[in-house]
Amino acid sequence: MNLLHDLGLGFMQVFQPYDLLMLVVGLLVGMLVSIMPGLGFVMGVILALPFTYKMEIEPAVILLTSIYFAGTYGGCFTTILYRIPGEPNDVPLLWDGYTMAQKEGAAKPLGWALVAALIGGLVSSVAMVLLATPLTEVALRFNAEDYFGAILFGLTMVVSLAGKELTKAFASLCLGLLVACIGVDSTYGASRFTFGVPILGDGVQLVAVLVGMYGLGEVFKRIGQGLKVKGIEGAQVQKVETSFPKWKEIWQIKGSIVRSSIIGTLLGVVPGAGATVTSFICYGVERQYSRDRKKLGTGHPSGIVAPQIGSTASVAGHLIPMLTLGIPGSAATAVILAAFLLHGVQPGPMLMADPASRLIVYTILASMFVSVIGMCAIGFFWIRLVVKVLKIPQYLLNSIVVLFCLVGAFADRNSLSDMWMILIFGVIGYLFEKYKFPVSPMVLGAILGPLAENNLMRSMVIHKGDWTALFTQPLSGALMGMAILSVLVPSLRSIIHWLRRRERHLDARR
């Protein structure tokens, strides 16, 4: 009953005029950035971040969360209509969404995508609201070792999901953790890696890392590509309409809906498994186990519903560990965490324990439901207007993004040093993209590094420097074991894969 009461209060807060306005603005921005090729919902939340500095915490987070939600859905329009995946998570929609649009017109696949986004968003939101309190209760029992174990597990999961580039992901994570060490150490007050530069004494601002790596770095990469976007040249303008599938048709693919909703929600909780990974896995599962698996790729509804449910369901899944444990699992939740920190609020179990801040959490949880319904309404009614943004020239879009990144970062502390920092991290972000180093581990490392270090140091002080305490406590031991396994398993898989490839290569030579 407490849950419903708190959620009710959250809904009342969401329907306050200013919060509701921010939600609608967020949904529109999310739709726009996910439709504009080359931008994405991560860029959307980054560009919106400076506007949240002067807001209260609730509208600020509602704005960013609604951008994130709408961003996982908006890209389906360009994918289905023009064969341009707005976001990487929309790629699986090409196989069945675009094919169905070619065969039966775009209205039907767009309708399927809308229904999928609605189901995925609502199911995962309900699941996460139910999970929030138990997760907080578990987190409240965490001691320093457990917290360190949980953070380490989160970070290693992000690394392990880097696929073939495991060593690069690890290097990226280490760089992020080193960046977080810059400045005055909070336990001993010692200056670390400041090299006598006064501005480094305060450490590197999170905003600079986020905006530089994800924002400016991305723009530099696109400049290097000549601001070309795959597929846009051949884009043919189609009539934009959405027609809902019939109940009978939805019932026929109930298996796909249930499977994708469960997988999407569960994977959302796993750090690093963002909307893209979830969308591909949901599609892959359908291809392997669906009754209609042979029809996938030919314009079958399951091929649209599964990835779309997966993408949208992962958002709520990501938000809950961030709110209850303070551990962001994706780039977008890292930005939302930064928004919390900029407002002087540390997400984590204490946020739910305090009645005043619990309202903030339930307001955000309530906003997830309103966001899902709102984005589907916008998708249904206003999409004809929204897709017109495709006509904005890339050079103009590019200039707007760069100016937002630079001035937005300046606005945080009115400091030109932050602009220099952004430029430095922008160049690092570009080099990362160029040499195929994943960006997310570095950013998450920079965000979670201080938290990990504080808990490690506390544990070391409590146990008088005995590091085995991390492994001998039941919960922290299990988490440390899972962290080690999450690195070992993909490493071993890579080695086996490499050995097999080598064998094949040698056989071919013979």
Place this chain on the structure above:
Amino acid sequence: MNPTLIKCLIPNLLLLALAGFAYFKAGQFDTGTEGGFVGPDLWPRIICVVLALTSAIGIIAALVSVEAQTSEEDEALESMLAVPETHPRLVWIAVAATGLYVAALTSIGYLCATMLYAMALLVIGGMRRWAMVPIYGAILAIVFTIIFMKIVYVALPLGEGMFKSVSLFAMQLLGIH
């Protein structure tokens, strides 16, 4: 030497050097603790060791690996998502322009600097309607000034001397106090 190998080795060698340097610098922190107990250098040193190990594995992997053989599916997916880099020089021109912009902000003020920078970005981005470049640049500078000074209340640099007068005059016209 194989250029692909060099491309793989250089970042790993740089990271190895960075790890060594950071480890050495961590040894110079003012720990303020008795020997044998944890200090502010512990965490950075752990990271440096992991980074060094990772780079070493990266170097070994680059040296012993056979030519990459990606599956057809991987290639199809990559070609769907990736666009090849065709203008690497433009990136460094954009970086230089951004550096100049940040350096010039204090002296020539936000409005003028942003107008010039926006023009540069438009040209770097491929806009070739030369007559429209200054107009677009001016519109962008004005719109961003309004957004950040009038809506977000950020005190953007006004510049010095003549540029300060221009900024103040423009602010007056835009109704920014």
